[in-house]
Amino acid sequence: MAEPATDFTLDTAAALASEEHEVAIVGRSPWYLAWRRLRRNYIALFSLAVFLLIVIACALAPVYAHHVAHTGPNDTHVAEQVNVGGHERPVIGGGAQFNAKTGKFEIKQVVILGPTWWHAHGKFVLGADNLGRDVAVRLLYGGFNSLKIGIGSALICTLFASFLALLAGYYGGWIDWFITRFFDLIWAFPVFLLAIALGSALSVNGFHHFGISIEPGSLWIPTLVISYVLIPYIGRPIRGQILSLREKEFVEAAIGQGAGPLRIMFSDLLPNVASTILVFFTLIVAINILTEAGLSFLGAGVRLPDPSWGNLIASGQNQIVTAPWLALLPGIAIVLTVLSLNIFGDGLRDALDPRAKVRIER
Amino acid sequence: MRSRQGLTRILSVAAIATGIALLSVAYAHTATRPQSSQSHGKTFGTFRAVIDTIDYLDPQQSYTAQSIWAMWNVYIPLVTYQHVDGAAGFRIVPGLAASLPTVSRDGRVYSFKLRKGLRYSNGQPVKASDFKYAIKREYLSTGQGVGFYKTIRGAAKFGATLKGDISGIQVNNARRTIKISLTSPRGDFLTILALTFAAPVPSGTPSAIQNGTIPSTGPYRISNYTVNQGFTMVRNKYFKPTKYIPRGNPNRVEVALVGDANAAVQRVINGQADYTNAAVPPDRIASIKNKGKLVVHATAPANTYYFWMNPSQAPFNKLKVRQAVNYAVDRAAMQRLVWGGLGRSTQNILPPTYPSYKKLNLYPHNLAKAKQLIQQAGASGAKVTVWTRQVSDALDAAQYYTSVLNSIGLDAKLNTLPRSTYYTTIGNINTKAQTGWARWLEDYPHPLDWFDVLLNGENIVAQDNNNFAYFNNKKINKEIDALKKAPILTSAVNAKWTAIEKQVMQQAPWVPWSNRVWPEFFSKSMGCIHLQALYGVDLARVCKT
Numbered sequence: 007m008a009e010p011a012t013d014f015t016l017d018t019a020a021a022l023a024s025e026e027h028e029v030a031i032v033g034r035s036p037w038y039l040a041w042r043r044l045r046r047n048y049i050a051l052f053s054l055a056v057f058l059l060i061v062i063a064c065a066l067a068p069v070y071a072h073h074v075a076h077t078g079p080n081d082t083h084v085a086e087q088v089n090v091g092g093h094e095r096p097v098i099g100g101g102a103q104f105n106a107k108t109g110k111f112e113i114k115q116v117v118i119l120g121p122t123w124w125h126a127h128g129k130f131v132l133g134a135d136n137l138g139r140d141v142a143v144r145l146l147y148g149g150f151n152s153l154k155i156g157i158g159s160a161l162i163c164t165l166f167a168s169f170l171a172l173l174a175g176y177y178g179g180w181i182d183w184f185i186t187r188f189f190d191l192i193w194a195f196p197v198f199l200l201a202i203a204l205g206s207a208l209s210v211n212g213f214h215h216f217g218i219s220i221e222p223g224s225l226w227i228p229t230l231v232i233s234y235v236l237i238p239y240i241g242r243p244i245r246g247q248i249l250s251l252r253e254k255e256f257v258e259a260a261i262g263q264g265a266g267p268l269r270i271m272f273s274d275l276l277p278n279v280a281s282t283i284l285v286f287f288t289l290i291v292a293i294n295i296l297t298e299a300g301l302s303f304l305g306a307g308v309r310l311p312d313p314s315w316g317n318l319i320a321s322g323q324n325q326i327v328t329a330p331w332l333a334l335l336p337g338i339a340i341v342l343t344v345l346s347l348n349i350f351g352d353g354l355r356d357a358l359d360p361r362a363k364v365r366i367e368r
Numbered sequence: 369m370r371s372r373q374g375l376t377r378i379l380s381v382a383a384i385a386t387g388i389a390l391l392s393v394a395y396a397h398t399a400t401r402p403q404s405s406q407s408h409g410k411t412f413g414t415f416r417a418v419i420d421t422i423d424y425l426d427p428q429q430s431y432t433a434q435s436i437w438a439m440w441n442v443y444i445p446l447v448t449y450q451h452v453d454g455a456a457g458f459r460i461v462p463g464l465a466a467s468l469p470t471v472s473r474d475g476r477v478y479s480f481k482l483r484k485g486l487r488y489s490n491g492q493p494v495k496a497s498d499f500k501y502a503i504k505r506e507y508l509s510t511g512q513g514v515g516f517y518k519t520i521r522g523a524a525k526f527g528a529t530l531k532g533d534i535s536g537i538q539v540n541n542a543r544r545t546i547k548i549s550l551t552s553p554r555g556d557f558l559t560i561l562a563l564t565f566a567a568p569v570p571s572g573t574p575s576a577i578q579n580g581t582i583p584s585t586g587p588y589r590i591s592n593y594t595v596n597q598g599f600t601m602v603r604n605k606y607f608k609p610t611k612y613i614p615r616g617n618p619n620r621v622e623v624a625l626v627g628d629a630n631a632a633v634q635r636v637i638n639g640q641a642d643y644t645n646a647a648v649p650p651d652r653i654a655s656i657k658n659k660g661k662l663v664v665h666a667t668a669p670a671n672t673y674y675f676w677m678n679p680s681q682a683p684f685n686k687l688k689v690r691q692a693v694n695y696a697v698d699r700a701a702m703q704r705l706v707w708g709g710l711g712r713s714t715q716n717i718l719p720p721t722y723p724s725y726k727k728l729n730l731y732p733h734n735l736a737k738a739k740q741l742i743q744q745a746g747a748s749g750a751k752v753t754v755w756t757r758q759v760s761d762a763l764d765a766a767q768y769y770t771s772v773l774n775s776i777g778l779d780a781k782l783n784t785l786p787r788s789t790y791y792t793t794i795g796n797i798n799t800k801a802q803t804g805w806a807r808w809l810e811d812y813p814h815p816l817d818w819f820d821v822l823l824n825g826e827n828i829v830a831q832d833n834n835n836f837a838y839f840n841n842k843k844i845n846k847e848i849d850a851l852k853k854a855p856i857l858t859s860a861v862n863a864k865w866t867a868i869e870k871q872v873m874q875q876a877p878w879v880p881w882s883n884r885v886w887p888e889f890f891s892k893s894m895g896c897i898h899l900q901a902l903y904g905v906d907l908a909r910v911c912k913t
Contacts, residue, residue, distance in 0.1 A: 082771040084701040098701070101709030102653065102664075111664040111885060115654035116708045137705055137768055210785060210793075222783055305758050309784055311767040324760060328651035 036358075040281070043357040050353020053346040060343050064153055067146035074128040075140045079147040080311040083138040091125040097138040118329045135332050136325050145335055148313035153343075155225055155308070156295035159232040163294070164287045166233065167241035168279075172271045174241075175248025186245070189238035197235050198300060204231045205306030228307040232294050240286050247279050281358035288351035292344045299340050315340050410896065410911035415618035417907070418632040418644040421625055425580040425590055425599060427567040428502065428511040433669045433809060433904070434645070436564060438601065438623060440903050441616065442584045443567035446480050446499060446546070447558055449902050450612050451909055457901030458721070458813050460558050461612040464494065464568060464585060466544075468558075475553030475853065478561075482544040487606040488570060488583035496539035496546050498568035503534060506565055508575035513565030516811075519557065521549045553853045555861075556814035563812060587616040587908055598624040616908035633889055636660050642891045642912075643905065647761075650708025653887055661890040663897055664710060669809040669904070670719040672818075673711075675754075675769055675879040676837035681802045683750035683778065690876035692741035693803075694731035696776045697769065699881045706764050711882040717818055717869050719883045721901065724815055724862035730873055735776065742777045752780040755804030757790035765881075766805045773803075795833040806836050807884075813902060815865040816852060823872055824848045837877040844871055 034042075044050060071078060087094045100117040104110075119134040121141075132142040174185035192200070205228060212222040220226045251257065252275070260270050295315075301307030302316025310317055315336040322332030422435040427443035430436055440448075448463035450456055462468055464486060469478040486494035503517055507527045518524045521536025536549040550557065560566070569582050580590030580599055587607045593599035601621040609615040624641065626632040632646035637659045648656065656662065677684040677693060684690055699713035712720070715728045742748055752773055756766030766782055773780035785793055794801045811817050820827065825840025826849070827833075847868050854861045872878075888905055890897055895913040898906040 080767070080771055081775070082768050084705055084768065085698055098705055101650075101704035103709060104712055111710060113654050113657050113662060113664070114709065116650055116704060137764060137771075206786065210789070223781060305784070309782065310763055311770060311782055324649050325651050327649075327655065 036281070040354075040357040044353060047353040047357065050350050050357075053349035053353070056342060057346040057350060060149065060339070060346070061153055064146050064149035067143070067150045070146055071140075071143045075131070075143045076129065077140050077143060079139065079144045079313055081139060083134070083140075086138065088119060088122070088126050088129055090119075090122045090130075095119055097130070097134045098136070115328060118325065118332075120329070121331065132335060133329065133331055135321065136329070141332065141335065144313040144318060145315075145339060148308075148315050148318050148336060149339055149343075151225060151308050151312065151314045152295055152298055152302075152316070152340075155229045155232065155298045155314070156291050158225075159229045159236075159294045159298075160287055160291040162229065162233040163236045163290060164240055164283060167237045167239075168244055168276075168283050170237070171241045171244035171248055171279075172275060175245045175252055176267060176271050176275065178249075178252075182245075185241075189241050189245075192235060193238045193242075195235075197297065201231050201235045201297060201301055202304060202306045204234070205301050209306065209309060223309045223312070225308065225312075228298055228301055232297050232301070236290060236294065236297070240283075240290060244279055244282060244286075247282060248275055251275055251278050285351060285355040285358060288347060288354055292347035292351065295340065295344055295347075410617045412618055412912045414620045414622055415643070415907060415910055416641045417621065417623045418626050418635050418641045418646065419623060420627050420629070420632065420646055422599075424577055425593055426509075426577050426582065427564045427569060428506045428509055428513070429577055430564055431512040437645075437903055437905070438599075438621075438907070439564050440586075441588050441908050442586045442590060442601065443564050443569070443582075444585045444613065445562055445564060445567045446482075447562045448613065449562060449900065451614055451898075451900060451906055453898050453900070455721075455901060460562055462610070463562070463613070465546075475555075476550045478548045478550075478557065480546040480548075482546070483610075484544070485608070486585065488585060489589035489604040489606055490583040491606060492570055492583060494568055494585060495541045495571070496544050497541055498571055499546050499566070500534060500537040500539050501571040501573070502566055502568050503537060505569060505573060505575055509577065511565060513563060516560045516563065516565065519550045519552060519554045521551050555852055555854045555857070556812065556816040559812035559814045559817075587613065588621065596625055598622065614908050617911045618907065621907055636889050636891050639891060639893075642894055643910070644889050645886065645905065646889070648887055648889065650710070653708055653710070656889065660892055661894060661897065663888045663890065663899070664885050669902070670721045670813065671807060671809045671884055672714065672717060672719055672880050673765070673805075673807040673882040673884060674717075675765075675803060675881070676806055676839075677803045677877055677879070678801060678836075678838050679875075679877055680838055680840075681800055683745065683747035683752065684802060686745040686747060687876065688741045688745035689747045689750075689778075691731065692738040692745070692776055693773065694876050694879050695734045695741065696738035696772045697879050697881055698733045698772075700733070702765065702768060702881050705768060706761050706882070707884060710887060711884045714880050714883050715873065717823070717872060717878065717880055718815060718865075719810070721813070722815060722862075722865075723857060723859075724865035724869070726866045726869075728870060728873055730870075731876075738776045748777040749779050752778050752802050754780055754782050755790075755794050755801050756782065756784055757787050757805065758784050759787055762805045769805070769879075792832065794836050795831065797828070797830050797833065797838070801836070804836065808834075814857070815868075816848075819848050819865070819868060819872075820852065823877070839872070839875070839877040841872075841875060844868060844875075847871075 077083065083097045086097050088097060097119045098116065100114045102111045102113050105112055118136060119130055121133040122130045124131060130140055132145060135141055135144065170185050174182040208227045208231065209222050212224065213220040213227070257270060257274060260274050298307050298314065299316035299319070302314040303320045308314035308317055318336035319333045325332050419434045423432045424430050424435060425439065427439060430439050444463040446463055446465040447460050447468065450459055450461050460468070464482055465480045466483045469480045471478055482494065482496055488494060503520065503523065504526065506514055506517060508530060514527060518527065520534060522534040523536060526532060526534045538547040539545065568585065573582055580593040583589065584604050587604060588601040589604045591600045591602045603616070603619060626635065629646035629648055630652065632644040633648055633652065633656055635641040636644050637656065653662070677690050679685055679690070703709050703711040703713060715731055716725060718725050754766055754770045754773065756762045763784065770780045770782045793799055794804055808818065808822060821834050823835060823839050823844070825835070825845050828835055828838055828840060851861060851864055893912050894910060896909065896911040898909040900906045
């Protein structure tokens with residue numbers, strides 16, 4: 007039997023290549039391919055390392071406070087002296103003095119202890135604030151609070167928004183209409199305005215409804231407020247993707263095989279938007295850290311005396327001339343964290359889907 | 369010729385005589401002119417001030433120190449305070465009244481007579497009935513001072529119905545007389561009449577807030593006002609200076625409203641303004657003092673900053689706990705960390721400007737003793753919520769206070785409220801607030817404005833309390849009530865107030881910690897700077913070099 011002139015074999019390209027090079031090409035999962043792309047992106051990996059370092063440092067705040075600085079984040083040391091390199095220095099010195107003889111005030115500058123850089127046995131490494139508290143301890147605790155709120159609210163927001171987007175995109179109809187109007191309702195308010203209003207209102211008496219009790223001053227308040235106000239910024243684009251995927255053949259095939267709505271949503275649709283959700287998550291963490299900083303700066307986020315990077319900047323601005331580190335250090339911490347997260351998020355997006363144009367529009 | 373020479377001689381003698389006579393008259397006029405109005409030589413063009421904010425420019429509504437600072441020279445009550453420096457500034461003097469009133473033996477009836485020829489800045493005559501209308505308008509406009517005048521017979525009824533008349537004020541426009549009858553004697557009544565709330569306004573002035581449009585009786589009138597931007601004061605051409613109220617040096621006063629203290633200070637440094645009373649951030653005070661004239665004054669407005677502790681709420685129901693907190697607070701350190709040292713430590717309720725002030729030292733700073741007292745009281749670990757408002761100095765003070773409470777063994781946390789809702793929340797009896805930050809700036813210089821308003825348990829009501837500690841000691845209430853009747857602060861009366869103050873502080877419902885002083889910042893071009901004990905910088909007496 008003669009060989010056909012043209013080989014119309016249905017062999018895969020992989021099989022053909024393997025014949026040609028005599029090596030087996032192993033099928034790679036999209037996640038593996040993404041990881042391979044990501045590990046070539048050194049800037050993204052460096053950013054991830056920076057972010058993880060910040061997270062670890064902040065998580066170790068209690069250890070640092072207890073074993074190194076020997077003070078809590080809210081402990082004041084207003085009348086204490088600290089031995090810095092063999093010299094006794096007041097934590098808070100100077101200030102105007104009333105002269106009883108002249109009956110007048112003698113104007114003098116308040117002197118706040120600056121960074122001791124380990125010359126005081128770990129005390130006041132980054133100096134003191136205007137109430138004589140250890141800035142390094144407050145910076146770490148503040149970072150821990152900011153990260154808890156940033157990551158926590160991003161998790162809640164992403165999960166809740168993705169779930170709503172799945173429901174809206176899959177079912178369509180009145181469910182879609184209802185959920186989309188809910189997104190529109192939140193979207194109608196400027197993010198900060200809504201967050202400040204909610205944060206201020208809840209911080210007075212806390213939240214005590216539906217069997218849930220949150221005390222004023224709890225970190226849950228800024229966490230939930232930020233989660234809530236950013237829901238449509240994730241929910242809407244994911245809903246769009248679900249709407250598009252809903253019309254694909256694999257969904258029809260699943261329906262044809264008798265798959266129920268839950269299985270289609272979570273086994274077929276969700277994996278197809280997982281990479282988008284992941285990228286959104288990294289970007290929203292950065293946005294939430296910034297939002298928290300803004301809210302706390304304005305007094306509607308983490309309540310004093312508990313520190314957060316935002317309220318540390320607010321407290322430090324009154325001493326910006328004489329003790330600029332009080333506002334600069336938390337500012338630098340915010341910049342480093344947000345920048346590292348944004349660069350890593352961009353790298354992750356490129357790795358997961360080089361053609362994707364995922365970005366959060368506000 | 370002789371006759372012509374004789375005529376010339378006669379004319380020359382007459383001319384010399386006339387000259388001498390004119391000089392004598394001029395000298396006599398100068399010599400009899402009131403001392404306070406000898407300021408014509410210091411008259412200058414425009415005085416440009418920058419202040420942070422005002423509430424209203426309506427005499428029946430203004431209540432903030434900034435507004436009253438300006439209004440003091442615009443709307444004059446029947447009695448007022450002298451334009452002088454030092455303690456003499458506390459002395460009550462006639463304002464629109466021709467003299468101080470005659471007071472009946474039982475201290476219930478005050479009789480005044482208005483000065484002759486008084487006119488408003490629009491030329492309209494000032495009538496005795498305008499005083500009555502001002503008090504009625506206070507009620508009609510629900511002014512912030514209504515509480516002060518309820519002792520006038522018939523005022524409370526008018527306040528309730530807003531109809532009819534106030535029977536306790538009888539006026540005669542033809543004779544210019546005003547007779548005020550009180551339901552009970554009130555020792556601080558003259559000081560209450562000296563508030564701008566009681567400044568006469570033309571009868572029929574609408575009860576709605578009139579920002580600067582009501583004709584004035586003082587040396588200045590308000591010529592324009594732009595909300596949140598500023599206002600201008602110009603001379604009132606119908607004003608006649610008196611022995612106590614000068615004509616004023618600046619022809620015009622331009623007041624800009626700038627909320628940012630740094631920006632306000634910068635305006636003075638740049639020469640765009642002559643003066644600001646902005647609360648300069650503590651870390652800038654030392655650096656700006658060479659860029660202008662920095663004046664610190666400790667009298668106006670007389671104030672006490674304190675933390676209150678509610679004796680009806682645990683753990684502050686125990687005297688030892690309240691005393692422990694008083695021992696624990698380092699008052700000297702607080703002056704430094706809250707306002708850069710521009711404050712004087714105190715353990716007194718009254719500021720040092722009061723004649724009855726006698727420095728108390730019941731609770732010298734002693735942390736060890738404080739911890740011991742907490743243990744003795746069995747209050748270790750007791751949960752405490754510290755209340756404060758969202759203003760930087762209050763936040764700083766309350767954070768320190770919270771830290772101190774924790775350091776002596778209590779379990780304290782801070783609850784911060786917005787500025788706008790703070791006092792209404794802690795002044796509500798149902799809030800059951802345990803402890804928190806407060807301050808009191810005097811309304812008028814009388815101990816009753818402190819003890820009766822802030823610490824007399826008989827005045828505790830369900831809402832809008834000023835007695836934030838809800839301090840209610842029957843013996844002390846009785847003593848305050850007895851002193852209400854004393855019409856004059858004699859040394860015997862002052863001694864009783866001193867004793868009451870000590871008794872209160874032995875019960876320790878408060879932790880008084882500061883009498884704050886305010887820096888006033890002037891440009892280098894300012895010459896005479898005068899500080900009135902009650903109103904601060906006296907803009908009628910400022911002058912330029």
